[in-house]
Amino acid sequence: MSLRARAALVYLLPLLLTYGGIVTAVSVGTRPTWSDVIAGALPASGLLVLCQLLQDLFPSHLKEILVFFRLSHRLPGHRAYSEVCRNDPRIPEAFLDEVRANNDMAPVAQNSRWYAKYRKIHTEPAIEHANLRFLAWRDGTCTLFALALLTPLLAVLSILDWTEVLYVSMGCIVGALLMGTAARNAACSLVRHVVAFEAAGAIPSNT
Numbered sequence: 001m002s003l004r005a006r007a008a009l010v011y012l013l014p015l016l017l018t019y020g021g022i023v024t025a026v027s028v029g030t031r032p033t034w035s036d037v038i039a040g041a042l043p044a045s046g047l048l049v050l051c052q053l054l055q056d057l058f059p060s061h062l063k064e065i066l067v068f069f070r071l072s073h074r075l076p077g078h079r080a081y082s083e084v085c086r087n088d089p090r091i092p093e094a095f096l097d098e099v100r101a102n103n104d105m106a107p108v109a110q111n112s113r114w115y116a117k118y119r120k121i122h123t124e125p126a127i128e129h130a131n132l133r134f135l136a137w138r139d140g141t142c143t144l145f146a147l148a149l150l151t152p153l154l155a156v157l158s159i160l161d162w163t164e165v166l167y168v169s170m171g172c173i174v175g176a177l178l179m180g181t182a183a184r185n186a187a188c189s190l191v192r193h194v195v196a197f198e199a200a201g202a203i204p205s206n207t
Contacts (some may be wrong), residue, residue, distance in 0.1 A: 004115075013049045019147055019172075022168065022171070025162045026160060026167070026168060030193045033085070040111040051198035058142050058146075062142070063138050063139065063141070063142045066142055066145055066176075066180065067137075067138050067180045067183045067184060068142055068184060068187075073107040073108070073111075075111060075187065075189045076184075076187050076191045077110065077111040077114040077115060077118075077191055078107035078108070078110055078111045079107065079110065079113040080110050080111070080113075080191045080194075080195060081096055081100055081103075081105065081110055081113075081114070081195070082100065082105050082110065083189045084188050084192065085192055086193065088192050088195075088196065089175055090192070090196040090199065090200075091192070091195055091196050091199045092199060095199040099113075114191060114194060117194050117195070117197070117198050117203050118194045119188075120146070120203050121194065121197055121203055124193075124197070126152075126193050127190065127193050127194060127197075129205075130186055130189045130193055131190055133182070133186035133189075134183055134186040134187045134190055137179045137180070137182040137183035137186055138183040138187075139184075140179040141176050141180040141183055142176075144172045144173070144175045144176035145172070145173070145176045145178060147169075147172045148169045148170075148172035148173045148176065149169075151165050151168050151169045151172065152165050152169070154168075184201070
């Protein structure tokens, strides 16, 4: 199973099930329960297809803008050696000084160098896990922002009133901001893991 499929199954499916249950519970004026979550959502198989659709519906650059609040050079790999890996106890400052002294430190060049190193060890468990977390939190952030924008349709359809729509939409936005923070942290962790492998000499240098 690919990382994207695993992210959809483990993270986005529960997210959409929870959203469906909350909307159902709010619409009838009760506190959400697990039975509400199940009753208020589409069958799991259908939701999983929806999760996959949401992953591909929004382009990666839009998801990255929502997570990193940057229009260009969004991913932390663009700042891997100049900023992100500073003060990591696994990465000697002397190693970073050497890299900075002997390589182009323009954002695109940094990202290219970092990505070349990443490709050599992307199947390492720690690297793969950090990447899974980043993809999941990134896609979750985008999904919650989309749900916040779509929730007013529930008032138009007379499923919720406008006060309830406000509560649900605000909850989605708060959740999106929290997931965005988690996505940024996971992305920086991924960058540091790769550079730590590089600093330890675990990655071939002929890149």
